[in-house]
Amino acid sequence: MKIVKQNNRLVTPDKVTIPFIEGDGIGKEITPVCRAAVDVAVGKAYGGSRSICWREVLAGEKAFCATGSWLPDETVEAFRAYVVGLKGPLTTPVGEGIRSLNVALRQALDLYVCLRPVRWISGLPSPVKAPYKVNMVIFRENTEDIYAGIEWQQGTPEANKFLKFLTEEMGVTGIRFPETSAFGVKPVSVEGTERLVRAAIEYALANRLPSVTLVHKGNIMKYTEGGFKRWGYELAQREYAKELAEGKFFIQDVIADAFLQNTLLTPEKYSVVATLNLNGDYISDQLAAMVGGVGIAPGANICYESGHAIFEATHGTAPDIAGKNMANPSSLFLSSAMLLKYIGWTEAANLMVAAMDKLLAGGKATYDIARFMPNGETLGTVEFGEHLVNLIAGES
Numbered sequence: 510m511k512i513v514k515q516n517n518r519l520v521t522p523d524k525v526t527i528p529f530i531e532g533d534g535i536g537k538e539i540t541p542v543c544r545a546a547v548d549v550a551v552g553k554a555y556g557g558s559r560s561i562c563w564r565e566v567l568a569g570e571k572a573f574c575a576t577g578s579w580l581p582d583e584t585v586e587a588f589r590a591y592v593v594g595l596k597g598p599l600t601t602p603v604g605e606g607i608r609s610l611n612v613a614l615r616q617a618l619d620l621y622v623c624l625r626p627v628r629w630i631s632g633l634p635s636p637v638k639a640p641y642k643v644n645m646v647i648f649r650e651n652t653e654d655i656y657a658g659i660e661w662q663q664g665t666p667e668a669n670k671f672l673k674f675l676t677e678e679m680g681v682t683g684i685r686f687p688e689t690s691a692f693g694v695k696p697v698s699v700e701g702t703e704r705l706v707r708a709a710i711e712y713a714l715a716n717r718l719p720s721v722t723l724v725h726k727g728n729i730m731k732y733t734e735g736g737f738k739r740w741g742y743e744l745a746q747r748e749y750a751k752e753l754a755e756g757k758f759f760i761q762d763v764i765a766d767a768f769l770q771n772t773l774l775t776p777e778k779y780s781v782v783a784t785l786n787l788n789g790d791y792i793s794d795q796l797a798a799m800v801g802g803v804g805i806a807p808g809a810n811i812c813y814e815s816g817h818a819i820f821e822a823t824h825g826t827a828p829d830i831a832g833k834n835m836a837n838p839s840s841l842f843l844s845s846a847m848l849l850k851y852i853g854w855t856e857a858a859n860l861m862v863a864a865m866d867k868l869l870a871g872g873k874a875t876y877d878i879a880r881f882m883p884n885g886e887t888l889g890t891v892e893f894g895e896h897l898v899n900l901i902a903g904e905s
């Protein structure tokens with residue numbers, strides 16, 4: 510029943526258990542839609558020879574109400590044991606010990622790649638003139654950078670101690686307002702960079718994509734972001750010299766601000782993108798906005814060495830529309846299709862993606878998208894899900 514990693518590849522049993530977190534807010538509405546669609550796609554693709562046994566695990570508000578913990582140990586252990594899982598959006602606890610449940614899960618399983626494919630689907634409203642030129646896969650580093658959470662609040666003894674260390678021991682003179690500064694530390698390592706860039710190159714090769722672009726701000730942050738660029742190039746030359754020489758892919762780099770501009774002007778120049786944590790945050794959301802917004806952008810957090818992966822809705826819990834049958838399940842739906850592809854059930858994944866393409870091309874969508882479509886027809890979450898299931902089953 511469990512997926513295992515053998516000889517560097519995932520082995521998926523025909524009857525596989527997949528743990529899932531339903532999610533808070535609209536999670537209760539979108540997660541059932543996605544699970545039902547996956548079941549129909551798997552049934553249609555494999556005629557009953559393969560199936561998923563869904564196992565619910567708790568996190569977020571639902572976990573807190575049931576157990577008093579926002580992220581029970583059993584949940585982390587289930588994702589560890591079953592290797593691959595699905596996650597709806599979670600409320601971020603305010604004033605609790607955990608900064609973010611998503612970050613806690615990523616850290617517990619060392620999910621160092623945040624994977625975000627960005628592709629325009631015909632029919633989707635877009636603020637840019639040629640959204641069909643956008644077809645990228647972002648590899649955002651997930652464990653380092655300014656996100657490591659090493660920072661000290663202004664005016665605290667810790668901030669003062671750090672200031673003293675910087676000025677007295679490290680000879681730092683460039684802090685403009687030392688007495689009123691807060692401080693943060695930005696760790697970027699050789700290992701962290703190399704495993705991220707290696708994963709991006711492997712993805713490009715496996716999917717026959719033409720290029721890997723390193724996006725960084727190394728012109729200003731020379732040792733951290735500049736290191737990312739240098740170590741990325743060195744890794745490519747050292748481990749992929751043959752593939753580079755044979756023209757199987759090429760590697761380039763772009764400074765982050767220019768990259769954001771270029772994605773608007775010449776998005777067709779980019780394919781696989783490897784970048785640091787904070788850059789990746791901005792880039793993922795800009796690109797998502799160019800092809801239909803956060804309601805539709807899928808994503809996953811992955812550790813390629815162990816195989817651990819959590820496929821997720823990239824948006825939040827949308828409390829403003831929760832319980833109103835208005836939520837767009839597309840992000841989690843497409844992430845579920847990514848999950849199926851990741852475990853090797855590509856035929857079922859393709860059925861799901863084809864159904865989504867067809868439904869949107871026909872102008873049917875949830876309110877967040879339909880209102881911007883010329884002649885768009887608004888469907889509720891449940892009805893949108895029913896149309897998807899019918900298309901997957903080949904009944905419409």
Ligand code: NAD
Pocket residue numbers: 535597598599600601611803804821822823824825826827828829830835836837838839840877
């Ligand atoms: P949000 O993504 O929940 O909502 C932002 C806007 O987008 C809202 O107007 C919402 O209605 C809309 N929206 C989001 N998803 C949608 C969907 N699927 N269909 C239609 N409309 C959608 O962001 P927020 O309001 O800043 O955060 C709400 C809660 O979610 C907070 O507790 C936040 O911490 C949490 N959050 C969780 C995640 C996650 O679990 N990955 C990500 C972001 C925010």
